[in-house]
Amino acid sequence: MNQTRYEYNPIPFTDVTIDDAFWSPRIETNRRVTIDYDFQKCAETDRLSNFDKAAGVAQGEHVGIFFNDSDVFKVIEGAAFSLHLHPDAELEQFLDGLIARIAAAQEADGYLYTARTIAERNGTQEQLRADQEGGTRWSNLRVNHELYNVGHLYEAAVAHFLATGKRTLLEVALKNADLIDSVFGPNKRRDVPGHQEIEMGLVKLYDVTGNERYLQLAKFFLDERGHYHNGRQPYGNFGDPAYTQDHLPVIEQDEALGHSVRAVYMYSGMADVAALTGEQAYIDAIGRIWDNVVSKKLYITGGIGARRHGEAFGGNYELPNATAYNETCAAIANVFWNQRMFQLHGHAKYIDVLERSLYNGFLPGIDFGGNRFFYVNPLEFDGQFQFNRNNSNERLGWFNCSCCPTNVVRVFPSLGGYLYAQQGHHLYVNLFMSSQTSITIDGAAVQVIQQTHYPWDGTIKLTINPTRPTELALHVRIPGWAQGQPVPSDLYAYSQSTDGDVQPITLTVNGAPIALALHQGYAVVQRLWQPGDQLELTLPMPVRRVVSHPAVAEAAGKVAVERGPLVYCLEAVDNEGSVLNAVLADDTPLIAAKAPQLLNGVVTIEAKQPDGNLTFIPYYAWAHRGRGEMTVWVAQAPA
Numbered sequence: 247m248n249q250t251r252y253e254y255n256p257i258p259f260t261d262v263t264i265d266d267a268f269w270s271p272r273i274e275t276n277r278r279v280t281i282d283y284d285f286q287k288c289a290e291t292d293r294l295s296n297f298d299k300a301a302g303v304a305q306g307e308h309v310g311i312f313f314n315d316s317d318v319f320k321v322i323e324g325a326a327f328s329l330h331l332h333p334d335a336e337l338e339q340f341l342d343g344l345i346a347r348i349a350a351a352q353e354a355d356g357y358l359y360t361a362r363t364i365a366e367r368n369g370t371q372e373q374l375r376a377d378q379e380g381g382t383r384w385s386n387l388r389v390n391h392e393l394y395n396v397g398h399l400y401e402a403a404v405a406h407f408l409a410t411g412k413r414t415l416l417e418v419a420l421k422n423a424d425l426i427d428s429v430f431g432p433n434k435r436r437d438v439p440g441h442q443e444i445e446m447g448l449v450k451l452y453d454v455t456g457n458e459r460y461l462q463l464a465k466f467f468l469d470e471r472g473h474y475h476n477g478r479q480p481y482g483n484f485g486d487p488a489y490t491q492d493h494l495p496v497i498e499q500d501e502a503l504g505h506s507v508r509a510v511y512m513y514s515g516m517a518d519v520a521a522l523t524g525e526q527a528y529i530d531a532i533g534r535i536w537d538n539v540v541s542k543k544l545y546i547t548g549g550i551g552a553r554r555h556g557e558a559f560g561g562n563y564e565l566p567n568a569t570a571y572n573e574t575c576a577a578i579a580n581v582f583w584n585q586r587m588f589q590l591h592g593h594a595k596y597i598d599v600l601e602r603s604l605y606n607g608f609l610p611g612i613d614f615g616g617n618r619f620f621y622v623n624p625l626e627f628d629g630q631f632q633f634n635r636n637n638s639n640e641r642l643g644w645f646n647c648s649c650c651p652t653n654v655v656r657v658f659p660s661l662g663g664y665l666y667a668q669q670g671h672h673l674y675v676n677l678f679m680s681s682q683t684s685i686t687i688d689g690a691a692v693q694v695i696q697q698t699h700y701p702w703d704g705t706i707k708l709t710i711n712p713t714r715p716t717e718l719a720l721h722v723r724i725p726g727w728a729q730g731q732p733v734p735s736d737l738y739a740y741s742q743s744t745d746g747d748v749q750p751i752t753l754t755v756n757g758a759p760i761a762l763a764l765h766q767g768y769a770v771v772q773r774l775w776q777p778g779d780q781l782e783l784t785l786p787m788p789v790r791r792v793v794s795h796p797a798v799a800e801a802a803g804k805v806a807v808e809r810g811p812l813v814y815c816l817e818a819v820d821n822e823g824s825v826l827n828a829v830l831a832d833d834t835p836l837i838a839a840k841a842p843q844l845l846n847g848v849v850t851i852e853a854k855q856p857d858g859n860l861t862f863i864p865y866y867a868w869a870h871r872g873r874g875e876m877t878v879w880v881a882q883a884p885a
Contacts, residue, residue: 252521252589254667254674257683260330260408262662266680268701269661271846272609272616276658277328279616284321284652285340287644293318294344300363301350307368310646312361312379313391313441317652318348319398322415324655326405331659338410345406345415352418356425357383358399359392384429384437388481388490393439393467396422400447404454416454423451427463436475438467440490442508445515446582449522465519468512468528471496489556497527500534502543502559506551506571507649509559510579517586529590536587538562540599541735546792546806546878547610547813547865548603549623551576563797567626567879574620574650577607578657585664588676592669594767595734597676598726600664602733604677605701606813609866612654613641614846619651620869625878628826629818641869666694672719674768678706690716692775701810702840702849704728704785710775718775721768724751727811728785732792741791741805741832749786756780785810789836789851793882804879805830807851807862809838814851814862818874821860825875831855831883836862845870 264270288294292309297318299306322344325337352358361379365371371381380386387393396419403419406412426444429435448464451457472495474480480487487493488503491512502509513532520528542562544550549572552560557573560566584600587593611620618641644651667674668685673692678700684693693711700706708722728751732738753760753769756779762769771781787810794801807814807830816825834855841850844863851862860880868876 252586254589254592254669256585256589256663257666257668257685259327259660259663262665262681262683264662264665264679264681267699269679273658273661275614275616276324276655277332280612280651280655280658281321281325281328281337283617284317284655285325285344287648287651288318288321291644291648294347296360296364297347297351300360300367301347302367303350306364307370307373308361308364312359313395315358315360316391316395316398316443317648318344319395319402320649320652321655323398323402323405324652324657324659326402326409327656327659329409341406341410342412342414345418349414349418352421356421356423358396358418358422359383361390362392384435387437388440391439391441393426393444394441396426397439397443397445397447400444400451404450407454419447419451420455423448423460423463427459430463431466436470436473437478438470438481438492440481440508441505442467442491442512442515446511446518449515449518452522461519461522464515465523465525468496468516468519471512472498484556486556489558497531499531500538501562502535502539502550504559505557506559506576507557507573507579510550510576510583514579514582514586517583517590521586521590532583532587536583536596537735540733541737544599544733544737545570545572545607545625546732546738546794546808547572547623547625548580548599548601548605548607549577550580550603550607554622563795563799565794565798565800567800567877568624568628570622570624570626572607572623572625574608574611574623575653577603577611577623578653581608581657581664589667592667592674592766594676594723595726597723598734598767601677601725601811602813604664605811606865608654608657610868611650613870618643619645619654621645621647621650625815626826627876629873629875640873665696671717672721674721674723675706675708676723687712687716687718690714692716692718701812704783704787704810706783706785708781708783710779710781711777712775713777715774715776717772719770719772720775720781721765721770722753722781722783724762724764724767724769724783725785725811726767727790727808732790732808737795737798738792738806740808741793749788751786752782752784754782757782787838789838791830791832791836791882801879803882805882806878806880807836809849809851813865813878815865815868815876815878816860816862816880817868817871817876819871820850820863822858823874825860825877825880827881828860828877829857829881829883830860 293314298304380390400419403415407416445464448460452460481490481492483489516528551571580603584596588596665677682695691713695709697707790808792806834853837852845867853860
């Protein structure tokens with residue numbers, strides 16, 4: 247059952263086959279390496295044995311952070327997504343065994359939180375910290391992630407059920423959700439999770455069960471935020487309730503504040519609930535907040551969360567480079583949120599931000615080998631500075647808080663779900679990857695085949711194969727970068743093209759040119775499509791210099807370089823060992839050059855100038871060749 251009522255509905259990733267030179271190797275590495283690697287690390291760090299201890303089949307105290315359960319659930323979700331696309335008997339058998347261990351750890355009434363259950367089983371409740379796990383159930387929701395953990399359980403359970411048809415994990419999730427529904431509500435305990443996530447998970451439970459209680463509980467947790475009933479104090483950290491977005495009721499918020507992942511998970515949950523309930527106040531609020539982010543708080547890479555302190559959004563235009571936090575999880579959350587904003591409104595600007603975050607915010611977070619990760623993603627590195635989560639020039643194999651390594655495994659197998667969407671007789675082509683899918687219109691199956699070498703080349707060919715001639719409005723996104731606007735605001739702008747005159751965007755159907763008829767950022771071609779009809783879109787990819795809004799202090803007097811959807815950077819290994827003092831003259835031509843042997847095959851950008859040549863590489867590919875300086879923003883020198 248699928249109860250979601252977004253107006254613009256993505257084609258499920260299970261109905262999309264990706265066969266793409268750029269993305270398919272990364273998806274396959276995730277399947278063959280990352281999923282198994284993450285499970286191994288979960289075992290090595292006692293994330294798995296904590297369930298056995300909670301079940302009483304192993305001895306010992308809880309090991310690790312109190313939200314480590316959530317890491318296991320996220321990897322299960324990614325594994326389930328992968329099973330959808332690539333049946334794997336060994337992986338499915340492993341999941342069966344792991345789910346049995348999780349079910350055994352669940353208490354009789356549905357409670358599942360290994361940190362507390364182990365202590366109670368061992369008779370060591372006094373070791374539960376009042377300021378962390380909380381002395382009793384629900385006593386420290388501000389911090390302890392009791393509700394956050396099970397939000398990820400719900401998402402994993404739905405994914406596993408849909409992939410395998412087995413209800414083993416789903417029954418664990420439903421039993422837990424029924425417990426939470428019996429505890430929390432308008433006439434029950436009025437409280438909220440300190441870290442949002444359960445809201446999205448509850449909506450997914452509603453999607454597969456149709457049980458209205460789960461949807462209403464998700465809405466309750468959102469509506470309760472910013473209200474302080476029964477003497478509850480505002481939740482926050484560092485004395486600031488905006489850290490947990492508990493400073494105002496959600497419908498009154500208009501600025502992105504606080505912990506960035508918490509915030510954007512909340513905005514995504516608001517979108518999900520609004521799509522099902524018609525709650526216009528939610529839609530208005532997340533629209534205001536989206537405008538604030540895209541106009542004042544978004545990195546050129548699509549990263550969010552400027553401050554290390556609190557992993558938080560900064561103030562308006564606070565976008566430092568070397569100390570940029572830009573957590574990989576936040577980029578993933580930004581993808582989730584912008585997808586939902588598109589599903590609400592059908593506007594390409596949301597996919598523009600999604601694409602920027604996907605290629606330049608998410609993708610740097612994992613190396614080509616699939617087992618080394620960035621937690622933070624700075625825009626400048628001096629070769630020495632170390633962040634509190636990872637050395638910022640070397641991806642690490644794991645972290646004490648490993649939310650990012652376990653989050654990336656959910657993204658790769660589900661990528662197909664971001665490519666296409668349908669609204670009645672309208673098909674939207676949102677992302678450009680060689681792929682194929684099929685939709686149904688008026689009882690006719692319509693196959694769509696996409697061929698492209700994106701992001702290196704801007705030619706996209708779509709072959710439409712209906713089983714019979716079919717009237718269809720095809721909406722093909724014309725990215726903002728192709729229209730001279732890097733982001734849908736004045737936060738960044740292109741200063742000039744640097745490799746000659748910019749060629750026009752062209753569109754043909756069966757070889758015949760047609761005029762661009764743009765609607766909400768899409769070229770719309772409505773016609774009676776015949777089997778074998780071909781649409782070809784050509785997006786010129788000039789190299790562009792980017793300048794920031796003058797209020798962004800750390801980008802003042804500097805430029806960044808882009809080509810197509812990719813942000814570029816200078817790395818020391820390509821530039822005589824140093825890049826932080828590099829200067830790029832305004833009149834220096836920037837030339838794109840194919841480098842098939844470099845970094846799994848990239849297009850570099852070369853700047854040949856009298857005082858020293860510069861070589862730019864895609865930002866997602868940095869930090870694969872040893873320690874050294876890196877920068878995205880380069881000092882600008884007038885011609």
